[in-house]
Amino acid sequence: MTNSSRKKFLFLLAAALPALALAQTQPQQPSRPAGQPQRPVYRAPSSAQQDWQRAVDRSRVQSQQRQNAVQQQLQQDNVNRQMNATTDPALRSQLDNANRTQQNLYRSKQDDEVKRYNDRHPGQPPPPAGTSSTGR
Numbered sequence: 001m002t003n004s005s006r007k008k009f010l011f012l013l014a015a016a017l018p019a020l021a022l023a024q025t026q027p028q029q030p031s032r033p034a035g036q037p038q039r040p041v042y043r044a045p046s047s048a049q050q051d052w053q054r055a056v057d058r059s060r061v062q063s064q065q066r067q068n069a070v071q072q073q074l075q076q077d078n079v080n081r082q083m084n085a086t087t088d089p090a091l092r093s094q095l096d097n098a099n100r101t102q103q104n105l106y107r108s109k110q111d112d113e114v115k116r117y118n119d120r121h122p123g124q125p126p127p128p129a130g131t132s133s134t135g136r
Contacts, residue, residue: 054121061117065110072106 079099
């Protein structure tokens with residue numbers, strides 16, 4: 001190999017090297033615009049997960065209804081004691097009105113719990129409603 005052919009070969013090699021390097025790089029994928037987050041993948045919950053969630057919600061509603069019933073019974077007992085101890089008709093009337101208001105509040109709490117359960121689980125039977133204490 002002559003000196004001039006060696007120079008030509010080195011020149012071609014030096015010129016071809018960057019072209020070969022560019023040809024081997026992977027093309028870049030277009031990036032997302034800065035304001036658009038990647039879309040989350042939605043996975044529908046399995047039947048077992050739905051059943052478990054329904055059982056958890058049902059248990060929570062029943063527990064809340066039992067708490068409401070206990071609070072209502074304590075309130076009713078307190079009002080009954082006060083009613084038995086008072087002789088003033090005006091105070092009796094106020095206690096009676098407060099008792100009715102408290103009973104309405106209790107019923108609305110129980111109904112609200114059942115309604116929220118039914119909104120989350122349409123078509124499912126609601127948990128049993130708590131018992132109402134309405135005697136004196």
